[in-house]
Amino acid sequence: MLKTHDAVEERVECVVLVNPSKAELMQAQRRFNVHPLIVGDVLGRRQQPKFERFDEHLYVSLWDLNREGDDLSGVDTDLALIFNARELLLIQRGPDHGLRDLDALVGASGPVSAPASIAAVYRVLNAVVMDFVELGAEIEHDLEDLEAEVFNSRVREDYSRIYRLRQRIGRIDRAARGLAEALQSGQDAIQTATATAPSMQPYLLHLEHDANGVSELAAAEHLSLDAVVSSHESNVATRQNKDMRTISAFAALLAIPTVLAGLYGMNFKNLPLIDWEYGWVAVAVVVVATDLLAYMLFRHRGWLGGPQQTRHDGD
Template identity: 40%
Template sequence: MTETPEESAPKAAVGAFTWVGLVDRDPHDVLAEVRRLAAHPALREDSLQHGRPPKLEVLDGRLFVIAWDIDPDKVTKRPGEIIILTGGTGLLTVQWDGDRPARALRPLVERDDPTGATPLGAAYRILDAVVCDYEATVASIESELDQVETQVFDPDVEEDYERIYRLRRRIGHLDRAASALRQGFEADSDGLGELLEDDPGLRTFFRHMRSDLTAIADLLSTQRMTLDAVVSSHESNVSSRQNRDMRTIAAVAALLALPTVVAGLYGMNFKDMPLLHTGNGWVLVLIGAVVLDVVAVLLFRRRGWMGSNQRHDS
């Protein structure tokens, strides 16, 4: 068994079956173990390629799973992968590192558990640990989504758009991971039932896992719709703020334009301009320009174009 790159023992006997665990190993090592389990050639190809989409299928009496190992505590650009292949009295696991370090599988495989000391029982325990992290992730997303909703719909708070799109990426990763496994359970329910004919207790555990995946996928669908509404509101808020900024800029430009017009008129070469030959006439002109600007400011504030009483609609 090889659970981490540092360990060198390639195999371990667990109860009545043999487990081989490989972590980031050469494809030739993986191919040799897949062939030892007499897997279908299609499964050999899927086992060797890193970055495959999640899946669950039963082929030639072998359970084959590719599961994304998602960290529930942070956003990952590249989730880890766990490949599980059962065959006869053998179990093969292949792990490919992502942004999250490879999960320790030994405690799961060797655990004394009601699911039994069989390859399918060990495969279930590994998948159950992965699905438990999915449940923790979807709960974390729900909590963060509540916070983002509160932030977006609070007019006194400027929302964090980066947080919104990080949340969308988390939902997307988890949705692809959970939905693919759920679809695998549905598509290969007959084949999985044949594998579990002699172990009705384990069949119940797998049925429960399928129910968990369905619940996760349904909740993610609701969360995606909620986040779409949040994104729409965020975009509306951005547009509204831009409109308010443009109104303010236009109002300031108008305030600057009024004294500019007055100065332009009195800067022309006319002899008969009012107050042009009056003592201290420039003071009266200046006061008039200030009065015009004050009247304009009051008018703009009343219309909500300036100041703290700007309207929040567009």
């Protein structure tokens, strides 16, 4: 889909392509004399973020996170910005529900007085980076909640939530790190782009720092999540050990009467109390007393629950 703005300013022609077909891309290539390598990148999809110069055009590609509800599932949006002093071509490819309103960004007022093309590029990049920052802060809060959940013995942690959080951190890290590296490696291209508007250089540098900050935050969140995962695995192992102890304790309680009944069920004449009229009562009392003693011992050690359970979980 093609949207054409008469001008961001009088001297700049701006075209927005949303999920364009190959024919529309070829038409835009002829219209703006776009380098074939740029067209190849756009057609290839999912290119690594980059900031390059091709002849008279500067080319920026990046990943815009497709945010659905509270997670970042689905396919990310690819953005390509191709511009010079007189022209601006914006190409956006991705699912309809994840598309950004580029028309509103292009038509918005810039932070400083600057040629419209570089100002519009900055507004698009700034909107993407600000979303990275916001999403990184949200994940930080989610990570704190997850840590509290994992270290609370009364709460059974949700392993699927841990997986989803790891996925979100990874997607933000890749997108932010890719853009930061593109801005850093494209310093020569940025110098060219801001030659007529040097006041824009601090803004673009600030974007690079913000993207780097989000990437470093995501790396720290990865480490914190690794600790949470280790604690989760430890909790699972502890619960399994507790279950095995409980099963073993009940098996022992059942084994005591089973052994005694097996002994007295054999055809021997010299077993204790075998000839006494109330011998079976004595044997039953011994069985019950032995089972009660074993039960109290297991209960004290926490194998059957009780106040000592926490203390003996690590035994």
